[in-house]
Amino acid sequence: MVQSDTNTPRRFEPDQLREFVGAVLQSGGVVKEHAEQVAHGLVRADMRGVDSHGVSRLEAYMKKFEGGGFNPDPDIQTHRLGSGSALVDADDGPGQSAALLAMTEAMDLAEETGVGTVAVRNSNHFGTAAYYTEYASDRNYLGIAMTNVGSDVIPFGGATRFLGTNPISFSVPTDRSFPITLDMATSVVAMGKIQEVSRREDTEIPPEWAVNEHGEPTTDPHEAVAVRPLGGPKGYGLGIMVDVLSGVLSSAGTSPTVGPLYDDFDKPMRLGHFVAAIDIETFRDTETFKREIGEYIDQLKAIETRDGFDEIRLPGEIEAEQLAQQEEAGVELRPSTIERLRSVGGTYGVDLPEPVG
Structure with missing residues (x-):
């Protein structure tokens, strides 16, 4: 068993991580169809590098399902x-x-x-x-x-x-x-970035992100009560x-x-x-549309870059690269997230799979 107190992020096989999240949800009473959809959405967020909206949310979700706030078998x-x-x-x-x-x-x-x-x-x-x-x-x-x-x-x-x-x-x-x-x-930033990352990692936030209870800028994530x-x-x-x-x-x-x-x-x-x-x-013809979007992308990519930039990136391009890379190498999770997943898994009798890297 890999020790949970390591300071190094670890990688998990995507399908195994989805199965784990889905199994925890189902053990908590969530109907399989909905458990699988939630699991897929959460893991995909991590795979795109948006860990503030990924599996770190599972603990809060389970409290909502357990407490009755989330309906585990909704009639949508x-x-x-x-x-x-x-x-x-x-x-x-x-x-x-x-x-x-x-x-x-x-x-x-x-x-x-x-x-x-x-x-x-x-x-x-x-x-x-x-x-x-x-x-x-x-x-x-x-x-x-x-x-x-x-x-x-x-x-x-x-x-x-x-x-x-x-x-x-x-x-x-x-x-x-x-x-x-x-x-x-x-x-400026998603509140989840402060709640799920900065507070748990106890790291300072930029002064332009949030304000304290007096409406003043703060770099302390624990004092942040609102973002800008x-x-x-x-x-x-x-x-x-x-x-x-x-x-x-x-x-x-x-x-x-x-x-x-x-x-x-x-x-x-x-x-x-x-x-x-x-x-x-x-x-219009879909393939023609996509080809012209491709030509538009080529024009953007051809623009001369300023100091500090190697190329012009598209919205979502970095996340797409993260998705492809983590599909191959495994989903990278922070040590604090791994610890909480093991804890919530233990509560519902589901073992977190072993890291693959």
Whole structure:
């Protein structure tokens, strides 16, 4: 048995890690279908290098399922509202299950009408937004996904948190081995980066990331009570738009009404998502579109770089490289994450697989 107190990150075989996460969830009462979807979404986040939204969240998820906040066997309902729109009621189930179903519905609608839009209510944390937009782009759709979350962001000019980090993602099919994917919080940083990485590793954060209880900048992750909007008024405005589409349009409620992930384990988060799919073939030949996107990428890559940069990178390119590399070499996990996975696995009688590197 590898000692858990090592200071060195270790790598785990992706399928084995997914099986472990799924087995823990099922041992906690989560229906197999939903357990597998959650496991796939969490592990993929780690594989793309977004460890703040990966398997480190399993412990909090289990507390929510155990406490009754997350429904382990939801009756997720889809209601078509028009020729290109639908509403999904997640029944307090995992956000991964509801959002993936919503994107699948959006693609079905787009195949019929060109563009499909789906709002989701009564849902919970759904991981990374890119999980859903790349699901669409892999199938030759332009994918859009966003979600509101609980209040963690101060409005521009304010000192008290009100908005969520409210992430938004777009994915574009290309003629390369990966899509162009913009997946970003509308805040300077995702609060999960502070909660799941900086606090657990006890490392300082940049002063522009967050504020303390007095609304003043702080470098102490334990003092951080709110993060700042990305780009000042620009991120603030985007955060509002995500709240409108995800929370108000779906009737889920805005960020101030969303429940926490790391507290009140007997209560659902009751947040909302909004996803959309655009069928490229409705507008033009898909292969021609992808070829022209490739030519566009070539033009970008040909731009002269300034000092300190070797090449122009596309949104999502680094994450795509991480995904390919970790698929081959194994998923790298921090020592603190490994320790917590062993602990939660022990609670539910599931052994964490041995590292492969």
